[in-house]
Structure formats: C-alpha cells, structure tokens
Amino acid sequence: MKKIFFLLFVLSCLKLQAAQELKLWYNHPASIWQEALPIGNGRIAGMIYGGVQSEEIQLNEETVWGGGPHSNVRAIPVDTLRQVRQLIFDGQEKAAHAMINRNFMTGQHGMPYESVGSLKIDFNYRAGDTRNYRRELDLNRAVSTTTFQVGKVTYKREVFTTFSSPEHHANVMVIRLTASKRGSISFKLHYTSPLRHAITLNQQGDLCMLGYGADHEGIKGVIQASTVTRVLNIGGKIKRNGESIEVTNANQVEIRLAMGTNFKSYNEVSLDAEAQTFGELQTASPYTYEALLQQHEQVYQNQFGRVSLDLGENTNETSLPTDERLRRFQQSNDPALATLVFQYGRYLLISSSQIDSRTPANLQGIWNKDMNAPWDGKYTININTEMNYWPAQTTNLSDNEWPLYRLVQNLSKTGVEAASKMYGAKGYMAHHNTDIWATTGMVDGATWGIWPNGAGWLSTHLWQRYLFTGDQQFLRTFYPQLKGAADFYLTAMVRHPKYGYMVTVPSISPEHGPHGKPSVTAGCTMDNQIAFDVLQDALQATEVLGESEAYADSLRQHIRQLAPMQVGRYCQLQEWLEDADDPKDGHRHVSHAYGLFPSNQISATRTPELFEAIRNTLVQRGDEATGWSIGWKINLWARLLDGNHAYQLVRNLLSVLPSDADAANYPKGRMYPNLFDAHPPFQIDGNFGFTAGVAEMLLQSQDGMVQLLPALPDVWQQGQVSGLKARGNFEVAMNWKQGKLVTAEVKSVIGGNLRIASYTPLQSKDKQLVVAQGDNPNPLFKVAQGKKAIVSSEAHLQLQPQKKLFVYDIMTSPGEVIYLQAVQ
Template sequence: MLSYGRSLAQDTTWKLWYDKPAANWNEALPLGNGRLGVMVFGVPAVERLQLNEETIWGGSPNSNAHPRAKEAIPYVQKLIFEGEYQAAQELANEKIRSQTNDGMPYETFGDVYISFPGHQNYSEYYRDLDLQQALSSVSYIANGVRYHREVFSAFADDVIMVRLTADQPGSITCNVQMTSPHDNAMARVRGDQLTLSGESQTHDHQRGSVKFQGRIKPINKGGELVVKDGLISVQEADELLLYISIATNFKNYKDLSVEYEKKSEAILEAALQQDYSTIKSAHTSYYRQFYDRMSIDLGSSEAMANPTDQRIEQFSQVEDPQLAALYFQFARYLLISCSQPGGQPANLQGIWNDMLFPPWESKYTVNINAEMNYWPAELTNLSEMHEPFLQMIKELSETGRETAEMMYGARGWVLHHNTDLWRITGPIDYAASGMWPSGGAWVSQHLWERYLYGGDQEFLREAYPIMKGAAQFFLDVLKEEPEHGWLVVSPSSSPENSHPHGAAIAAGVTMDNQLLFDLFSNLIRSTEILGHDESFADTLRNTRARLAPMQIGQHGQLQEWMQDWDDPEDKHRHISHLYGVFPSNQLSPFRTPQLFEAAKTSLMYRGDPSTGWSMGWKVNLCARFLDGDHAYKLLQNQLSLVTPSTRGGGTYANMFDAHPPFQIDGNFGCAAGIAEMLMQSHDGAIHLLPALPSVWDSGTIAGLRARAGFEIVELSWKDHKVDKLVIKSHLGGNLRLRLSGNLKAKGLKKANGINPNPFFELPEVKSPIIAEQAPLSQLAIPEYTEYDLATVAGEVYQIIGN
C-alpha cells in the first residue's frame, strides 16, 4: 500500500523514505561530503538542518602521555604476576593514566532553521534519502500548494546546497537563520550573507582552539529577499537557493594556522560561480564513481512498498531481503559521505553529531570501533575511503613515539584504547578500559590488509616503518610471565571486560597475543617481499615463538585470558578473544579445527543480543563460522527498530546503528558481515557463498574485492548454488576458488594443494592447546571443492556453474 506523497511512478528501491517528518535526531537523514555533514529533519513548518564540520573538536594540540607512568609500570606488573589484580588496577589508575586529559570531544557546528508560516497543516507528505544521488528531498502539500525541498552536501564544490521550490509561482515565503550551541558563537550579517563564527569548547583543562565560520548566501527567483537582523527573509519567491560554506583554522593535528574566515568566503565565492544544476551534476558524478562500483540484489518482496521505518520494525517477521541490500548500500553511502581522501577518518559517529559533548566524546576508540568503521573499505570497493584512517595511523606513529619513550622507556610507538583529532596516544578514562596498549598492533593490521587487496609494493614500503615501529614497542615491553616463561603484554586487559578477580587489568590476554602474532607475521612477510631487514625478521620469529598460545578452557571455550577464567554466563558486548577468527584469519575450520570450534563455543556462550556494533561483529564471526542462518538471525537482531521507548541495541528509524546511543560502527560492521556471507578471501582461496542464509536462495552481487587483487565483477546464484562468476584479475597469478558443487570453465582444474598465490599466504599458527578439558563437538564443516585457474593481470574470466 502506497503512503502519502509517494507517486506510483516513483522508484524507492535505493531510497530511505518516510511518510512523516523526523520527530528526533535519530529519525533525521544524513548527508555528507566527507568534510561537511548535514542532518535533514524535513519538518514542513520549520526545517532543521543540523550541521557538522569534521575538524570542530574541543581542546587544542596536546599530548596526554603521563611522565610518572615509567616509574609505576614495573610495580603494576609485579602486582599482576603476584595475582594482586585489584591493587594493580588501583595503582594504574593513580599513576599511569592521565589525570587531566581524557580526550577531546567532537562538536556540532550548529543549525540552520528555515521557517515557513502557515505550513503547520499539510498532507501527502514524503521525504527520502536517495543513495544513488546522495541527496535528500521533502515533498508535501500545504494550502493547496505542493512544496519541494532538496538538500545535498556537494562533493565537488564543498558546500551544502538547499533548493526550495513549489508547483505554483510566488509560493516560497520563509525566514532563514543560523544558530549554534557554542557559547562564544556570534551571528552577523555581512552584506547579503549570514555568517556565524565561533570557537570550540574548553575541555579537561585543554582550551578550545578550533575557530570556525559558516556562511549562507541566498539566491531567489522572483519575490523579495532581505538579509538583516540575523535573518534571511524571503517573500513570495518562485525558488530559493541557499549556498552554505563552513571552514575552520585546522591545518593538521599540530597546526591551526588556516585563515578560516578567508577560506569560508573563498569556498562560498567559488561555488557561487556555478548554478545549482552544475553543482548538483558535479556532486552526483563524483559520488557515483565510488557508489556505482558495487550492486547487490538479494530479491524483492511486497514489504518494499512500506516506509523504511516500518520495514525495519517488521524485518524479523516478514520476508524483506531487499532491506538487507539497502542496509548494505546505506553503509557504503555513509563511508563515502564521511571519509574522503585528504580529510579526517570517520569517528564514532562518522561526521554526524548534534552535541557539544557527545557520548564517549565521539572519539576514535581503537580497541574495536574505529577499526570496524573500515572493515568494508577494501572489501566493498571503497579503497580511497580507507585513506584518512591510514593517514591517521601514520600520524599516531609520530605522536605515539613520544608516549612510548615517556611512559615505557621503549622504542617505536604505542597507542592505547582511544585517540582524537589531536592524535593523543596515552591511556584515558580508567585503567579498566584505558590500560590497553595494543592499539598500534591493531591499526597496523589495516596497513597490511591494504597491501593484500591491492598488491602495491610502494605502499608497503611506506607502511613498513610504521608497522616496524609498532613491533619495536612490543619487543621492548614484553615480559616473561613466571609460570610458563611465555612473553606477554603487561599491564593490559581484554578490552573493557572484567575477570573473576574483580578487575580488568591482566597480562597475556588472548587478544594481545593474537594481535602481536599478526603484527610480527605481517612484518616477517614484508621483509621477504621488500628484500631487506632480515635480521629484524629473525628477531620477530624468535619472539613470536615465545608468545603465549591460544588455549581451550574447561568449558570447551577459547580462553579470553591466559588463565582459564571464562564464565559461560558472561554476556559482555566485547568478544575480543575472537579477533583471531575475524577480522584476523588465524583460526580456520580447515587449518585449526579444534581452536576454531572452541571459538564457536565462546560465541555461543556470549549470546546474540547486544549493543548494535557488537551484533555487527557477530554477523562477521558467524559468517567466518560458515553459519549463514545464524549470521542472518543476528542481522535480524541488528535490523530491529530502536525508538525512544525501546531498550537494547539495533537500528534507528534513519538506519543509523543504535548502541544505543548512535554509533556508526555497527552500520559498517554489518555491511562487512553481509559481504562475508557471500564471499571470503582470507583463508587461502576465494570462497564463494561461504555463509549463504537459507532465505537468500537466489541473488547477484557485483563489485566485491578479494585479497590477491581479484574483483568479483559478478557473482550470481540460484537455489543456493553458484550460477555464474565473472572475475577480474588485477595482479595476475593463480586463482583458487572454494565452493560446494562443481563448476565448468576453460582452464579450470581441481586444486592440487599448492599455495595458490603469495597474497593468499596464511599464517603458520603454532599455538598448542594447553588445557583441553572438555570434549569438542563434531565439526559441522560442509564439503568443499577447490579449483585453480591461472590468471593474467587485467584479464576478466567467466565461470558458469552446472
């Protein structure tokens, strides 16, 4: 049944659409060009456009490394090895973490309000977010006139554009004003423009120092326009355009020298040289060069006729495969919109935030959340969107070098569990979460993954010193634990989870061991590829062999800690010890079946319902466990409607992930999970349909990228079997395919067990099982066949199923 405002001819397949205005921020629709974010509410009487600029953060350039930490750390380590965990944690709180700086908040710019007298009563309402055009529109009838609004954040011209029209001339009458919650913000009229200038907030003794200015230039067709007293007043116009620019004094994390007022003016003046249609066309062309790289069709149903919020609410009860596809493409839209080359990486909320002091300051939490934001980047063909995060890693290696020396007396660089615009690297918050020094190992994994997908040796050559610096830190700080003589990270924690000894602080936690295994292995392989630093590789090999191993505990679980402390009733949102399954590839049903099964048991104990981002991680884990129906069940849990009156994680009406509150990581995590259900390339082959759920019996996906330089030009399936594969080889070399059933193609032969491709090289996980005290269930691994195909760089290959 069609709702008000949606015409029969209107295609809403790739749109989020609604039959009522947004009642709150989590119902508003997000727009962004990487730098400028907009939330569109679509209220007929008073439109609210909530605005963000990616560099408006509190505080100023600073370091939060604590100079007293170096003296205290040996005492904390001694207490940990003696089993005095609470005392160790209290000492870390007092002596190691920063007492004055817990990181700076990402802040809203403010709002543009457009008020329309007499529009309180309306009918045939419709609003949408068009994922194919990256714009939002609103339509309704008031006083017998149909009004239309169009808003987008222009990629090419770097301004926010608003167009107001009506189907009858002389109908646009409104007032426009710009406001900000910043207590120092000042609105002024400058000629025929509105400006709003201000400075970011002081926080934790760090003076606010990001200066900003926004400008609005109105252009009307017909009617009258007056700009005075902080308002743009329009009477009886045929059309109104608003050009909006914002600029700050931010140049980089240690330099605030940009002349922001001149920049704001220059951006606006340059955009004003273009008419609306030219700016819109350039905007769409730029955006679609990324968005159009992928398509997905999981099927359709009658549910598609309903508004998006209703579809989310009903997803677990009705057949609506297209909503999963829409959710997937929405995540790609968000990544394009909040992470552009040359800009800042997506923070905890991307670039969308309406507060001065948002939850968790909307920073970069690097014990899972910041990394999760970029899980879809290479996989879903948005490699350029990865670049801001990779640049941040480089900058963190610079600031983290000072922290490593000051706090640990170590070489290399260190990153604890959080950072911000100023690239702080010391521990923040309390030791229960902040005393985790392994962020450098995790973010370095993104450098290696970038190489695995693209094969760019020049990139690897530039990334190598960063990864090496991360490893040098651990080589200097690893300690020999007294019971087994293993080398362990101490003090540390299994992120944000507590163990039975009344604390979180510990030594030798499983996630740290897995992260270091990856970091050392990636560097060893890099030395072989680049042909240098062999002695360093030998040091890494010797150290890697002494890391604490993964272990199976008394409940048949993969142990989260070095000791067998796991509680089967623990439902904690973090599942850090399963990093080895995803996003890493250390555990596999084909190579490490017992540890793999133990990891499945750990996930089973954790349970399904959780915060939004945690369920996103679990979708990926279930895909890696080759359990498509369980992955789909978790996707249903994630796509459950969260409203102000509901509790628990899920999805808001505007498709934003609900922790709650809003965190964008769940959107990106689930998108990666959907891709992993359909194709995996981490385990020595390209695995087709590894975790296809029963409900997606037929479908097509195009544009996925696989490791080793392969691109899935098209993958279609019928009755749960591969029907057609078209694949492009960008690097050449042997292509190994893994799937159930048989394929027919010229040159395709059954795999002979030879390593298919150097980019598919697998880690040699030498991790003895120390405590197998419970019987393992029978591994439910379906039978697969592997095929080899020799490929040439640049060639496209087509394979047809039986």
C-alpha cells in the same frame, strides 16, 4: 564477447538495484534527531529533519573538536612500571589496578567532537493544510528530497553536499526550494549553535557564523569554526538583517552553505577559517545548480556504484515507509531491507570518509548533534574505529580508508612519546582511545584504558590494503608505520614468569575481566593475537620489500615466543592465559574472537580445534548485545561459515528502537528509524559492521583462497551481487538460485593465481581449472602459521563437519575476466 556479457551482467544488477530504489523514505517529518536523514561529503555534513513549517538541518564539520594540540602522556618511572607488572604476575590485580589509576593518567581523557549548530528555515505554511508529504534519501544519488502540498501548491526541497574530485573542487551544501506556483516561497533563515559564537553579514550579503571550540579538561579550545550561507533567489524579495535573511514571494531559491575551520593538522591550527569558507562559496559560484548536482552525482556514483546487491524482494514491504518496514522486519524478513541497510553502510562510509578528509570517521561517523557527543565521539580504537573501516576493502571503497591511514601516520609520531615514557619501549603505541589531536596516553581508568594495542591494531589495516590491492608503492610508503608498530612489541613485551611466554603487561582484555575480578592482566588472548599480526605483518612487509634480513629474523624469533591460543575446560577459546572464562557471561566484548575476525588466525581447515572453540565461545556469550557488538558477531558467524546463524544476528540488529526515550520499552531495539545503529545511544560502527558482515556472508578471501557464498543463509534463496573485492585484487560478481551458485565472474585486476572455492563444483569454457593442491602460490594469499593450540585435558571437543569445498587454481593475467558456472 566476454566483456559484453560481463557488462550486461553488471547492468542487470544495477537495474535491479534501481528497481528497489535504494531509498529511505518517510511520510512524516523527523521529530527527533534519530529520524533525520544524513548527508555529507567527508568534510561537512547535515542531518535533515524535513519539517513543513520549519526546516532544520543540523550541521557538522569534521574538524570541530574541543581543546587543542596537547599530549596526555604521563611519564611512568621504571620502578612503578616494574611494581605494577610484578603485582599482576603475583595475582594481586586489585592492587595493580589501583596503582595504575594513581600513576598512569593526566586528567585529559580525550577531546570531544562538537556540533556546529543548525541552519533553520522558518516558513509560513499552515501545518493543517499539508498533504502528500514525503521525505527521502536516495542512496543512488546522495540527495535528500522533501515534498508536500499546502493547499494547491506543491513544494519541493532538495539537499546534497558536493563531493570533490581533481576536476571539481566545490565543497558546499546545496539546498534548492521550488514550488509549483510562482511567488509561493517565503521564509526566514537563521542559525542556532551550542558553541560560543557570533553572527554577522559579510559584504556580499552572506550570513556568517563564527563559532569557537570549547575548553575541555583544562585544555584551551582553539578551533574556530566558520559557517557561511549564501541565498540566491529567483523572483520575490530578499531582506538581510543582522542575524537572519528573509525571502518573500520567490519563485525558486537556492541556498549554498560552506563550513571550515582553522585546523591544519593534529599539532597546528593556523588556517584562516573564514577565508576558507568564503573561498569554497566562490569556487562554487560559477556553477549552476544543475552543474553542481551533475558533478556531485558523477563523483559519488563513481564510488557507490561499484557494488550492486539484490537479495530478493517482498513486494508487500518495499512499498512501505522505511520506519514501517523496520518495525515489521522481525515478521517479514524483508530481504530488500537487508540490501538497503547494506548499501546504507556504504553510503555512510562514503559520506563520512573521503580521500581528502582530514580526519577518519569517528564514533558517530561525521554526524553529531551535541556539544559533547556520547563518549565524546572520539576514536575508540579497541574495536570501534577499526570496525568503521571493515567494509572499505571488501565493498570496493579502498580509497575511502585513506583518512584512517593518515591517523596511523599521526599516531606513529605522537605515540613515540607514549611508548618511550610509559613503557620504556621503542616504536610507537596508543591506548584504547584517541582524538583529532592524536593523543596516545591512557584515559578513562584501568578498567577500560590500560590497553596498549590501539596503534598496533590500526596498523594492520595498512597490510590488509596491500593484500587487497597488491600496491607495493603503498606498502613502501607505510613500511615505517608497520615497522614502528612492531618495534613496540619487540621492546615492550616481557617474559611471563609462570608461563614463559613474551606478554604485554599491564593490559586488559578490552573492557572485561574474569568474573568478580579487576580486568588488569598479563598476556590476554587478544593481546597475543594482535601482537602476532603486527609482528607477522612487519615480517612479511620486510620480506616483500627486501628490507633488513637481520630485522626479519628478530621478528621471527619474537613470534616464536608468543603464547598460543588455548582451549579451556568449557571447550571455549580462553580469553586469558588462565582458564577463567564463565560460560554464562554475556559480555558485549568478545575480544579473543579477534583471531577469527578481523584476523585469520583461526580457520576451519587449518585450526579446527580453535575453530570449534571460538564457536563454543560465541554460543556461550549469546546473540544479544549492544548494536556494534551484534554487527561484529554477524562477521564472526559468517567466518564460522554459518549463514543461518549470521542471519539471526542480522535480524537482531534490524530491531527497531524508536528513540532513546523508548529504550526501556524496546530492550532489544538496535536500530533507529533513520537506520542509524543504536548501541544505544547512536554508534555508527554497527552500521559499518552490518555492511562488512553481509559482504563476509557472500565472499571471503582470508584463508588462502577466494570462497564464493561461504555463509549464505537459507532465507536468501536467490540473488546476485557484483563489485565485491577479494584479496589479491580480484573483483567478483555472482548470482545464485535455490541457495546455490549459478554463475560467477572474477576480474583479476593485477593478475596472478586465482584459487577459487565453492560449495558447488565449477567449470569454465574459457580457462583450465586445476584442482588446487598445497599452498596458494599467489603471495597475496600467504597464510601465516601460528603455534599449535593448547587444548585443556578437561575439554571434549566435537568438531563440526564442514561442507565439502571444491577448490581450483586458475592462472590469470592483469585485467582478465574469468567466467565460471556451476557444473550441471
């Protein structure tokens, strides 16, 4: 009976989700890239414009990057490193800054992610005859559809990229053209590309394009990118020319496109690109369109369908095109649009990062129209790449994070050189940027680049996966990466001559410095927080796996020597060891907030002074920022348990920017018409930050317990959600009314103690709820204790009272579902 009830609850959520349709739709073709609709399967991707007279599908393949395997590590003489450190300790930051720029870089600042080009399909319709136009992206199916009428004929285009599974290996883009009248489909198909390329026909009559990755910053381009398109027509005639395929008077046409490169790994490009793409088409050839679509939807829905969300609906808004809903959001507070953008983030992660992807989602996911993407589309690992994967665990997409784990494995190899030659340290490290070639040297200059924590931050994702899954085999597999990241801090940190703490130096608080000063520093707060997490993760992994006790003790000793977080004279969390914060500074990076989110070093109950201090910092920094920064702040205010303030950030992010050309007229615009996040320009981390932030508003599990509806805003008075994940491998479904929890179901996948918390007292007919006392005995909820905060004598904190929490312990068995309801 319990299982039936749980199934009915989930089905009801799915029905509500389907009723809201989860579709982006528009009543006009895309005129710019930021209006086009994205599809992808983690390997290949397209941006669909939906033109009437000419369809354009802009193409990307995950491994089409400039340059080739190389190292951008520059060996630093011991005396040079010692001098830089001494200059910083002596307060001569400008001299240190200049010395770093002279001695730490090679001239290679990372290679760019490049567009393959576009597939163009030119028709002979007269645009003036077009009626009933609609283009859409169905998030439930991962299918893009364009329909319109010309005269008395209705035309339809459907596009999707097939998802692979152990049973189905097809990796192609499929385009089907149909018409309501026989013999009505005529077009010319051809390619365009910014790459150096050649176009030919193969023996099967497929249209083939071979492109070449560009040279960049002195590194020879070695990527060969193959694109092969096959046209299957029913009725009509087909004519193949040297660089195009023409179809006339067909009843129906199916176009299948494959892309691939010679990329094998970060240090090897030995595959046969053309054989790969032809092989993908051959793999797909036995399957009909219907079979490919069914397989595609089955694999995709197995991932996307794990989470459903209903935040309510404004019927005056849901009937409007998506771009119009976005324009009206500031007045309408359209809750279904917030749901759509939440699920869109999950769709984008699924579409840009699959378990068989060879690269993780980059700064633009997998979609890029340019030869050189903004900021080269690289992996900016001082927050942006990590942010891409914040929704992975919480929104039930754990396996979609695998490409990031493989990047960590690659950096654990290439980063040994950087650790040794640049810092005289053991283990591995990377600075604030890397690329497909897993480069780890410093780039972009001292203001941005002299930050040695990129690999360390990435390694924390490994430990977080273990906390969410309890998978000890995974932990054992990646223990070398956790240990190697910790080894760098054990051997690279030095003692600060003034404060006595072990610190990283030279470093920066990412992309920021005290007002009017260069940013290079020693022991900034974010560095100390990341070092604490990396060392603590390695310590706990060492204990769980029963590894060396001597090594564990060395970690404990080093952790004790890290600097504590400090509260400054403006009652703010200090960003640096010095009390140098400017309360009028609105910089987009709030790097020292790392300790609140994504880390859990700051807590309302365990560290109330720090909790209030970071709240003050966020108030001082303000709510206006670039798109990705607003996405981060949604998560931060959710962790501050302030749902209404988090929702204000939701509003800020859902502010339309029609195009980059309109940026001056829309200074607060942070979302394009196709719901891509605008920095501006486009950065996908804002989308992923939004999705993660909404999940944090509804469920948190970082503070030793699973907290239900911790930061629900007043505007979401009723709703329901299912499928969210909590640490300890608990899967949660909830519904609420009038802003209060009504019922919840928690599935315990692996068993263990469930410590559940709610602002509403709970009861269960089936299980004994015991009022929680002491630490949670579930080892996956062990909370590391840092040093006590130092509070400036000038600070006068007024700690905000927190809502009363009702906290219970429930013992669970593997696979058991716990049913809870509010006490009436």
